[in-house]
Amino acid sequence: MSGSREAHARHPFHPRGMAPHVIECKEAFMSSTTSAAVDPNRTRNRIFVGLGAAVIVATYLYLILAQPTELAEGGLGTSALIALAGYLIGAALIAVGAIHRLPTATLSLIPIAIVINIAVGQLAATLGLPVYLDSIGTVLVGVLAGPAAGAVTGALTNVIWGLTIGPIALPFAVTAVVIGVLAGYAARLGMFRRFYLAPVAGFVTGIVAALVSAPIAAFIFGGATSGGTGALVAAFQAFGNSLLASTTLQGLLSDPLDKTITFTVVVLILFALPGRLRSRFPFVRQYNVFGKVTPVAPAEPAAPKA
Amino acid sequence: MTTTTLYLERTSALHRLNPVTKLVALLSIILAVFAVPHWWIPLGIVAVVIVPAAVLGRVGGRLLRLFLILLLPLLVVLFLIQGLFYPDGSTVLWEWGLAQLTTEGLLFAITIGSRLTALVLGSLVFVLTTDPARLMSALTQVGMSPKIAYVISASLQIIPAFQARAQSILLAQQARGLAIVGSPLKRARALLPLLGPLILGMITDVDERSTAMEARAFGATPKPTSLIIVPDPVGERVARWLMFLSAIAVVVLVVVGVIA
Structure with a gap:
């Protein structure tokens, strides 16, 4: 943190024509107002996030442990209801608890990320690519602004998706939340300091995403989320796997690949961004997301001329 | 909208x-x-x-x-x-x-x-x-956070502007010789030169927008006045x-x- 302050102080002008002390003041102002405004609700928001995470974990464990006996009795039982309600309530709690922590700069980044998610996801679908690519914006926000921001982006992307294209993606909101949170923690752990580490983080995120979304695909969609994935589920079932095992295997085939590509695209975009843009985000500076202690230093000397 | x-x-x-x-x-x-x-x-x-x-x-x-x-x-x-x-x-x-x-x-x-x-x-x-x-x-009237309302409304309004900007970047890259026809793999490769400038421009905008919002005390009052009052x-x-x-x-x- 002190390193980046020195970096700011060293430059005569900020690239957007704002003197560095103005930036510092703005940040100080932002952090003071948010903490002052949030203070009375701080514990409530923490409880929301914790409760949401607990509900999601409990839902997944219940579905994994209770499902075989219920299917053996020849029905769905309450699995579908628990998958839908548990995941939606958990995702909503996390999103509501997390959004109060976010400063205005992060909040104004989220709509852009949502639009990137939807636009690129649609583009990938119309190009007929075998991957979804619908979480580039979520991962981008998670890396630049932290896990809470990633979670909010993921959840609200699915709401927007429901309002603009169709409500079929809405039950998968929890997966988007998980992806945003994991991208944030991966950045915090330094997985975006080297371009070859990001795909590894993407692969791991993909595995978790596949596990979390398998019960939704199984109990709410009966394995039929789209033509191609449906064929895979049918093939796994034909070889004697249960429904949940089949959707899990299908997810493990496509999600890690998709998230590896997504994280790679994000790391390439972020590495191509000028350092001063990246280091504008407090989360990036606090956790040294891109590895260099003074990422602004090499790019800055040219700024006053421009 | x-x-x-x-x-x-x-x-x-x-x-x-x-x-x-x-x-x-x-x-x-x-x-x-x-x-x-x-x-x-x-x-x-x-x-x-x-x-x-x-x-x-x-x-x-x-x-x-x-x-x-x-x-x-x-x-x-x-x-x-x-x-x-x-x-x-x-x-x-x-x-x-x-x-x-x-x-x-x-x-x-x-x-x-x-x-x-x-x-x-x-x-x-x-x-x-x-x-x-x-x-x-x-939803804000019954207690939802205005921040959620902002994010959702802003996303819906950005979509047309985003499409226009993506279109102009695509044209500019094509003018520089970017091929967007051909096999799916070729078209997928065209994605990156499109996304880079798009996201760069969007992140630049973020700073201006958040400064404008801060200047108008966004998020300062817990219960802002609503322009549209929905009867209940x-x-x-x-x-x-x-x-x-x-x-x-x-x-x-x-x-x-x-x-x-």
């Missing part, structure tokens, strides 16, 4: 209802439909509640079209997978290689399919008849609670075992 969403501007009783009431009705229907283990209940609700609501809201034609585009392919895939490859099927009706048409599989497919139909059609009627701006105002009559508030409580009652009855 209305051009990018599915919302259709009509004058009907359904459009005039408070959006929160419609949302509670939708959630109650979904809760009940997913709790009850009989496939004919969701289909009954579609026939008795959802389709009449769409006709009342004068969005029936659009609903039918969206059903054919969005839902029908899923239902076909569902019946192919579960009808032919259901793992626990024992009553075989027809067999061909690995595929077995079983009664259990068909029953499972029709259970999932009827619930999915109620879920998707119900949500579509809600989205088709509810103005997003009005929905956000109504007592009758609707009572109806909301009644719908919610009866949905909970259905779930309890199913869990206890009265409805089986």
